[in-house]
Amino acid sequence: MNATMRRIVIGTTAVSMAFAVAACGKAGDDDSDSGSGGSDKSIGLLLPDSVTTRYAKFDKPYFDAKVKELCADCKLEYANAAGSAATQAQQVSSMITKGVKVIAISAVDSAAIKSSIQAAVDKGIKVVAYDRLAQGPVSAYISFDNEKVGQLQGQSLLDAMGDKATPKAKVVMINGLASDPNAALFKKGAHSVLDGKVDIAYEQAGDWDDKVAAQKMSAAITQLGAKNIAGVYSANDGMAGGIATVLKGAGISTVPLTGQDAELSSIQRILAGTQASTIYKAYKPEADGAAELAVALLDGKSIDSLAATKLTSGSGDEVPSNLLTPVTLNKDNIEDTVIKDKLYTVAEICTGEFAAACKTAGLQ
Incomplete structure (x- = not known):
């Protein structure tokens, strides 16, 4: 093997190792339902951190379930950046390599992720900004006001x-x-x-x-x-x-x-x-909405009815958007919000030291 060929092999090996580290390292959980191969119906979800309870407990399972409901043969890819913008950029690169067709991303750093989003779009991948409006040529955005x-x-x-x-x-x-x-x-x-x-x-x-x-x-x-x-x-x-x-x-x-x-x-x-x-902020409507956008973009369908508002991102891009309505939650409306929506049960809330307070608040 001549020197030029050796350099090519070494360079290729280094790139492969870099992607492996991005996919498997502790910095960000990374799993998928589709293995390492690409798919004509593959959708990725990239979430920003693991310290906020909602992402692993609610956003991901709701998103996955809705995608499967709308597209039974869709393949799902997932990674969590664990609060690192650099890790998230590597995760986008990994999804590009895997051949993902649509990526829903909640950016760790909306400006830093711009070049990664551009790289994905250059490969024909559609990008949905989830919960946070990322910079770059995203196709749609869903969040709360x-x-x-x-x-x-x-x-x-x-x-x-x-x-x-x-x-x-x-x-x-x-x-x-x-x-x-x-x-x-x-x-x-x-x-x-x-x-x-x-x-x-x-x-x-x-x-x-x-x-x-x-x-x-x-x-x-x-x-x-x-x-x-x-x-x-x-x-x-x-x-x-x-x-x-x-x-x-x-x-x-x-x-x-x-x-x-x-x-x-x-x-x-x-x-x-x-x-x-x-x-x-009801997680299910947000996650469901993101899944609906992702599947529509995957299928090449119009998203006009799913994202009727226009917002301008920090990079100056005009993005079709869907803004949901938040609700103030206090002691008076716990039952009418998180319990009614089955986010938590009374039994989960009213454990041990909180039992008396629950009784006083009428949560039985």
Whole structure:
């Protein structure tokens, strides 16, 4: 074998190894129903992290079930980026190599994923932006009205503060990951409601991480003083869990705390009185809608009726979109939301220490 041939073999082997690492490494779970081969009816789902409960427990199974309902012979590919934009880029490359025809992706970093999306589209792959509007030539987008989410969070905080919601009342604001476009929309919506009504005295990004959020909350208490904090805005429930632990440790028990995602632990905190509210975004309609878009794009059908709104992404691309309606969830409507929709059962919520609170709230 001459030197040129050796270089070609070595280079090819290195590329193959890189894809293997991307597919099998700890950084992001990666599995599929179709093995390593391509398919004329293969659909991929790429989710952003494993710390947010919803993705593995709800989004993936709902998406998979709906795809199978609409397309019994479709092959499914899946990977989770575990919060790494670099891993997610590798996962897109892996799906391109596998011959996936449509990719639904919830981007870790909406800007960083742009070149990967472009690479997929250049290979004739259709891309659906799921939950987060990624940059690049995506064919469709489905999510909730994320600015509305922030508005509901802000209003629920004011409602919980009651007559303590004054322009001098100090509020701590812990936002999401800066690279997540949804985080900016939640923040914008919350500010539109809170600004001028309370004093946002401390504001930082919690990066969708309970430990980071806890650190920021500790810093806020040090800076402002425990007795001077009148309310806490947390952009999601995962961070609210870390914040609630810090508040308890500091002896702060009556300060209202917001959240988002209606995680089981947040429902229990709401019943216990350590969290005032969360935002319920029904996962099944979102996952079902993404699956419907993916199958329609796979079959070359029009998506006009599935994504009737137009949004402009950060890269300037106009994207057909479907925006669902979020709901504020508090102690008064647990039964009419997550229980009615069979997200959780009363038995799952009302365990041990929460049994008495459930009884008081009428959950039996």
